Amino acid sequence: MVGDQHGIEMPDWGRIRAGRGRLRGFRCIHTHLGPDGLDQDDVTDLTLLRLDAMIAVEVDDHGLPGNAHVASLMPPNDHGKSVLNWEAKPPSRLTENFRDWIGSLEEELSRTDQAQEVGATERALLVCVTAGRKREEFEASQAELRELAYSAGVSVVDTVTQNRPRVDPRFVVGPGKLQDLVIRCFHSGVDLVIFDDNLTPAQVRNLAERLELRVIDRTQLILDIFAQRASSKEGKIQVELAQLRYVLPRLSQSDTSLSRLAGGIGGRGPGETKLENDRRRVRERITRLEKEIKKFSRERSGRRARRQKRNLPILSIVGYTNAGKSTLLRTLTKTDAHVEDKMFATLDTSSRRLRFPREREVIITDTVGFIRNLPSDLVAAFKATLEELSEANLFLHVIDASSEDAERHIRAVRSVLSEIGLSKTPEILVWNKCDRISEQEAKALADRTGGTAVSAILGDGLGELLRNAEELIWAEDETIHRRFANAQVVNGSRK
Ligand SMILES: Nc1nc2c(ncn2[C@@H]2O[C@H](COP(=O)(O)OP(=O)(O)OP(=O)(O)O)[C@@H](O)[C@H]2O)c(=O)[nH]1
Ligand SMILES: [Mg+2]
Known part of the structure; x- marks a missing residue:
């Protein structure tokens, strides 16, 4: 990649080596025309892209290389620090075996990850945006989302809030907060992110892509609780109908976002195989379920009529x-x-x-x-x-x-x-x-x-x-x- 003194455009690597506890397998090595070392953009790219390392080499007045500044990610720790800045030294004195070093960092990351997997509950991060609501109402809503998550059997490990007059049309939160969110997701090793707002299909897709995690909104969380609780045949049919109606407009052509959308908690969504990215089949199923519900409705009104006779x-x-x-x-x-x-x-x-x-x-x-x-x-x-x-x-x-x-x-x-x-x-x-x-x-x-x-x-x-x-x-x-x-x-x- 070649950039200019203002920056470098990073290519889109898609989901190469994406996944929890993994680094990207890329090091970004570039020059800085000055002695200031890594800047905020460098650190942002390091964390957002989950690079193995971000390295800036100074260039002195004679065009010769000065010190190399290296930063890498850190496994979760008590200091809440996410980036490790190495001591700056000339490139010739960077003698560590980077391959070994990064290998052990990845091992440590996946170890902390596995430790979190003990206990089968899924771990979630909640995101709540004030969106013009009064503080009191916002807090009540946040507490309720927490309780919903608990009722769905999800353990909440972190909450991110943002005070803004309305939600961002693309990412719900602002750019700075989004970055913070990516880092916090990475560090807390969560399985899914739950938004207090109801998300548009486009927002879900954008967020799922950026966070590389399952993203669900309040409605989906409620649907999920219903799906877990439904025990009678009628209840199950009603819940499946609601889920399908919710998913239908959100079906996209892309497989990855479909599977994330259809997932629900613990994969209790309508399920990929049932949907097969095929709107027509979903519609057919909806029609069939609606018919069954009508039948239940008739049975119920029959029962009601008999009851009314008893007055x-x-x-x-x-x-x-x-x-x-x-x-x-x-x-x-x-x-x-x-x-x-x-x-x-x-x-x-x-x-x-x-x-x-x-x-x-x-x-x-x-x-x-x-x-x-x-x-x-x-x-x-x-x-x-x-x-x-x-x-x-x-x-x-x-x-x-x-x-x-x-x-x-x-x-x-x-x-x-x-x-x-x-x-x-x-x-x-x-x-x-x-x-x-x-x-x-x-x-x-x-x-x-x-x-x-x-x-x-x-x-x-x-x-x-x-x-x-x-x-x-x-x-x-x-x-x-x-x-x-x-x-x-x-x-x-x-x-
Ligand atoms: N302290 C106290 N707790 C109560 C009282 N009534 C219910 N609870 C508790 O509140 C919780 C919810 O009670 P439920 O009767 O399941 O509430 P519900 O309205 O049927 O709830 P859903 O069916 O989930 O909508 C339970 O933990 C109850 O023990 C009460 O009078 N005092
Ligand atoms: Mg009840």
């Missing part, structure tokens, strides 16, 4: 994911329901009978939790599951009262409910996990919002909750229902 009122538990919905069902009905401190522990709807005093009985249902910006592909795919909510006479809207983000959670749940056309169903706000906050706080929340404070785990407040529900369900005339529904959302509190 039992229906109470549906709704709420943000991990708010304690299944726990509430469990405690109220004294039955078993799957409870876990992970997001989206419940995917399928389950119904139980619940007895009220005076031989009154209702059906109470628990279903999938909601989340802020629930991917629209998922909402569409889970139509059959969500349809169950349409027959509810009353929602028990469960909220984690101990979460700082509770208000936003309420808004997110209401927005999904209105998306599926159910904003008119009466609801009781159930402030759960009140054992985690003070009694005064709990009371204030309940009073301010016209809700009920409970602890589903301890069973506190459930008597009052049932009395409130009873009153609303068996109100003598419908007007109360209507009045209640109308009064629903006035600045998030009920008048």
Whole structure:
């Protein structure tokens, strides 16, 4: 390569010797017209391209070589240093056997890598950009992404954040941050990078190419959790449909980006063999799945009709994911329901009978939790599951009262409910996990919002909750229902 005094254009080496814990097998040796040694651009190229070494040889006033400045990468260490600058000396005195030296550096890099592989969980780095959001909202979103990653069984080893008014159209983050990101990925030896934003197909491709790693966004992470959790046939079909709808516009002609895209976590994406880079087949599969879902939908409405004949009122538990919905069902009905401190522990709807005093009985249902910006592909795919909510006479809207983000959670749940056309169903706000906050706080929340404070785990407040529900369900005339529904959302509190 020949450059000028301003720089050298590096060629694109593609994926030559790309991979974790490996160096490129190239040394860049060039001259510098001055005594300053390596500059920032040199160090950047060294790390971005993962060169074996970057070497600058000084040229003195007579055109003769002066000192050689050598820099190479370092294995992860406690000082957080990524580049080793060698002592500058004339080229003739560079007597180390470079081949041996670089060989042992690579060995060390792959050793640290293998040590990280013990324990099967995948390691991820999170990237969050403020993109004009308020600090508080940004932090909540970041914490939520972390929790999603944990729920997906990924261990988060590093987080990179950037404060910028909007995301970069090509790389989400700015050029400087991108460089920092490449270096941090290299050093922490992560398997994948998770972005808090929803990425465009082009952004995913650009980032995956630059980082030489799997890149996924928040939507894909959520889809992945659903894919891991789905156990019923219907659930599995719904998830696969959502995944395919998500992947379809992202299918590119290039094999490498396809395999990275289709990967998901632990390769639980729709899978390369199934897709075979063939949009037509994906479309066909989507049509087939849609048909099956329609069938489920019919079966469900048949079941609903039979249930309605028995004329039992229906109470549906709704709420943000991990708010304690299944726990509430469990405690109220004294039955078993799957409870876990992970997001989206419940995917399928389950119904139980619940007895009220005076031989009154209702059906109470628990279903999938909601989340802020629930991917629209998922909402569409889970139509059959969500349809169950349409027959509810009353929602028990469960909220984690101990979460700082509770208000936003309420808004997110209401927005999904209105998306599926159910904003008119009466609801009781159930402030759960009140054992985690003070009694005064709990009371204030309940009073301010016209809700009920409970602890589903301890069973506190459930008597009052049932009395409130009873009153609303068996109100003598419908007007109360209507009045209640109308009064629903006035600045998030009920008048
Ligand atoms: N401290 C406390 N923890 C609770 C309470 N209710 C539920 N939890 C915990 O919150 C976590 C989530 O509970 P789940 O009942 O699985 O929540 P969910 O709303 O069904 O969650 P998804 O199905 O994942 O959407 C579990 O670890 C529960 O033990 C409560 O009243 N107090
Ligand atoms: Mg649940």
